[in-house]
Amino acid sequence: MIDAYEDPGTPDCRGGWRYLWWLVLRQPGRSAAGAVLASVWMVLLAATPYLMSRAIDDGLQPGNMAALAGWTGLLLVVGAFNAWLSVMRHRTMTRVRMDANFRTVKVVVDHVVRLGAALPRRVGAGEVVTIGVGDVQTISSCLTVVGPGVGSVVVYAVVAGLLLSISAPLAAVVLLGVPLIAVLVGPMMRRLQGAEGEYRERQRVLTARIDDLAGGLRVLNGLGGKGLFADAFRRDSQRLRAQGYRVGAVTSWMQALGMGLPTLFLAVVTWLAARLAAQGRITVGELVSVYGYVAVLVGPVAFFVDLGYQLGRGVVAARRVARLLRVQPEKDTGTHDGPAEPAVLYDPVSGVRVTPGRLTALAGARPADTAAVVDRLGRYEPSAATWGEVRLDAIGLPRVRERILVADNEADLFAGTLRELVCGRREHEDAEVARAVRAAVAEDIVQGLPDGLGSAVTAQGRSLSGGQRQRVRLARALLAGPEVLLAVEPTSALDAHTEAAVADRLRGAREGRTTVVTTTSPLVLDRADTVHYLVDGKVAASGSHRELLDTEPGYRALVARDTGDGDALTAQEAAR
Numbered sequence: 421m422i423d424a425y426e427d428p429g430t431p432d433c434r435g436g437w438r439y440l441w442w443l444v445l446r447q448p449g450r451s452a453a454g455a456v457l458a459s460v461w462m463v464l465l466a467a468t469p470y471l472m473s474r475a476i477d478d479g480l481q482p483g484n485m486a487a488l489a490g491w492t493g494l495l496l497v498v499g500a501f502n503a504w505l506s507v508m509r510h511r512t513m514t515r516v517r518m519d520a521n522f523r524t525v526k527v528v529v530d531h532v533v534r535l536g537a538a539l540p541r542r543v544g545a546g547e548v549v550t551i552g553v554g555d556v557q558t559i560s561s562c563l564t565v566v567g568p569g570v571g572s573v574v575v576y577a578v579v580a581g582l583l584l585s586i587s588a589p590l591a592a593v594v595l596l597g598v599p600l601i602a603v604l605v606g607p608m609m610r611r612l613q614g615a616e617g618e619y620r621e622r623q624r625v626l627t628a629r630i631d632d633l634a635g636g637l638r639v640l641n642g643l644g645g646k647g648l649f650a651d652a653f654r655r656d657s658q659r660l661r662a663q664g665y666r667v668g669a670v671t672s673w674m675q676a677l678g679m680g681l682p683t684l685f686l687a688v689v690t691w692l693a694a695r696l697a698a699q700g701r702i703t704v705g706e707l708v709s710v711y712g713y714v715a716v717l718v719g720p721v722a723f724f725v726d727l728g729y730q731l732g733r734g735v736v737a738a739r740r741v742a743r744l745l746r747v748q749p750e751k752d753t754g755t756h757d758g759p760a761e762p763a764v765l766y767d768p769v770s771g772v773r774v775t776p777g778r779l780t781a782l783a784g785a786r787p788a789d790t791a792a793v794v795d796r797l798g799r800y801e802p803s804a805a806t807w808g809e810v811r812l813d814a815i816g817l818p819r820v821r822e823r824i825l826v827a828d829n830e831a832d833l834f835a836g837t838l839r840e841l842v843c844g845r846r847e848h849e850d851a852e853v854a855r856a857v858r859a860a861v862a863e864d865i866v867q868g869l870p871d872g873l874g875s876a877v878t879a880q881g882r883s884l885s886g887g888q889r890q891r892v893r894l895a896r897a898l899l900a901g902p903e904v905l906l907a908v909e910p911t912s913a914l915d916a917h918t919e920a921a922v923a924d925r926l927r928g929a930r931e932g933r934t935t936v937v938t939t940t941s942p943l944v945l946d947r948a949d950t951v952h953y954l955v956d957g958k959v960a961a962s963g964s965h966r967e968l969l970d971t972e973p974g975y976r977a978l979v980a981r982d983t984g985d986g987d988a989l990t991a992q993e994a995a996r
Contacts, residue, residue, distance in 0.1 A: 469712020
């Protein structure tokens, strides 16, 4: 089975069938072992009727007790050996499925990491969640065809040969029976693939809505849009339910045929064999063996039908995975190392110019405008932004990521200890961690947890309040110590007292290094060296906080709205 640190290989993303075949080829020895074990196991199941017929014809009917004991003993040995084979077959196929499961998870996670910031723009959140929750398991389950699927074909051929030695008409019925079943079930497989694909697509849309709801419930409440969103979610949920009924209808017919057709098949062959025995054309022992052969075939024939169902669902799931894996990350054409010394960051779209070594604030009525500037300056969006005399996209992306850090106020927090959340990928000295925690005014968080920095924090920091999560994110960004820090709304969830302390300590912690914050809080704006006031995504005015309060009515109104003091806000009150 694939190791957690082993290279999963390069998947074949040209289609669903090719991806499934790639999963088989990545574990050829185990797949071959599963096929051999399943084939021998099923053939020995078919050997049981043959041994019974010999015990009857050679021992019981003529009264030869020695022959009867010999064949009975052999039957016991074969049964015990086959039981062991069944255990080994099941273990092997479980490992085949688990390998496919983990390998798919690994290639998907690796690819998502490679896509990085391009992922949300190229693939919906619902698509990724649906793959992780359902498609991976569906793909691994359909690989059962490697073992029992091959074994069913082998035992089918073996039984047909045994029946041919008894009666050619019986062999003909068996040989023609499965193709007839395939003709009956084939159209349903195509319908199932179409219905399953539509169901998965609707599931993706609904999952995306759930993700949007989880991330924007407060905003929806504030805008009064919760009812509209609930109506849209209800409609999508009802469509998904209706499509699920259609998938269930096709599935129920396939499962009914899977149980009914093999039973009908058994009845027809048994009836023919009984007529031949009554006519004296076959012996009683051969009649018993024919019934046993056909009874053994019920399993493989039913499996052929179930195989169609599993493969139909597996191919749909594999196509979705292959489609995700075909999404390529944005090409990095940069070859420069970047400026040798701190340099000006400039965004020509907005006109924002960031002076090195200073604290710069971006204020605008629409948070999306200031966030877009940060994305361009952090090279998370294609743009003509420059760093010094060089365009950002001409600098190698690894070098940009090493020196410029974008700290989003909704950045993910993975489950782990508080120290792991703050330190990130690198180890840091206790003194460094303590300085970062203090700069983010997060000492109360550490002191309030039972084990301090060693306390466990749940995924996305759900065990913390919104303001605590924001300060943990800020502490993580400060501890990273980037040359350029671009922080998006780092204090939006904090109370005024805590926000003022963060503003003071942030300036001290980043002294002499380039720092950009997006905010409309006067407590933070007053600590900035330069404030760029943006209107419709463009710089309308620049200067200190106090200068803009005196000269820009729009800026003054924006800051007043943020404090909730209305027109009564004066420059001195805003600068408090």
